[in-house]
Amino acid sequence: MDKFLLLFLLLGAFPLVFFQAQATVCMVCKSFKNGHCLIGKGNCTVDSGPGCRTRNFFSFTDTGKWSYYHTELDCSDTCISHTVYVETVKIATYCCKDQDFCNRYQGKLVNRNTQ
Template sequence: MGKFLLMLLLLGFLLLVLVQGQATLCMVCSIFVGNTCYEGQGNCTVEQGRGCRTRDIYVFNVRDGFSYNHTQMDCATPCRAWKLIKGDLKVSSFCCQGRKFCNRLQGRSVAKMHY
């Protein structure tokens, strides 16, 4: 019985290590433009089934149509890619997981700010 409990304890520890090994560290920022976070900088950790999210925000103007404004980054459950256009606002959402700060490399996050 003692060997069985020890084996069960070791199996539980192994599962805990494997689950924690699949966590992904994501960048968090409310306003990210031109490779700089202007507001809300931080990070978050997602477990399996969740993802790092990047949302590019575009604003419509008559002269240029939709122009990139800024990027937002965070953790999301569930994380899915999608696009939304509502009035003068357009949002493109991207998701990733499995690589540290993978959401920093997606979207238009290196564009210039348009306010």
Template sequence: MPFILISHLLVSLTSPAPATTCMVCSTFKKGKCKAGKGNCTVEEGPGCRTRDIFYFNIRDGWRYNHTQLDCSTECKSWKLIRGDLKVSSFCCEGQEFCNKYKGKSLYWKPR
């Protein structure tokens, strides 16, 4: 019996990680995908990426504009500020569509 358990562990350690399906949307805004809706699959690697896009203006400061959803094999959480553009990126893995409806647009409220 111990041999079977050890054999099972060896098999599970050497099997490839299951693929993860992610939501794709090039312009996700006000709770809906406005453009580029689809799915993608990550065979190996970090998984589903969510990027929130902000623009700066003098009156309001940083204002949320939209979110982009996709797959990434080199996904890391990061923040980029270049001029009046700010991009915040984060990732999730191991669960189907883990980036679905994430980001600032989920919490969007009209002014």
């Protein structure tokens, strides 16, 4: 009888052990430019919630264009992809959780001036 109870408990716990949601590992960087982390390089882990966050910062120039300044990379449980304008600063936020380090190259921009 004890063998059947043990087998039942093991089979009941099997899905919990092997089918748990995997955590996502994200790149952390306070100042990311030209494909390199200049300040605050590291990693973070998101167990639940949206995942890895990328925030691109732009400043409004005298020529009437947005100029890329730098990117911040981190983890966020409440990340929402959106763009915010605060006076002469634009912050474009992107979120991902599809694979580890999915925010790794998001700060590498080809076109530094956008309208």
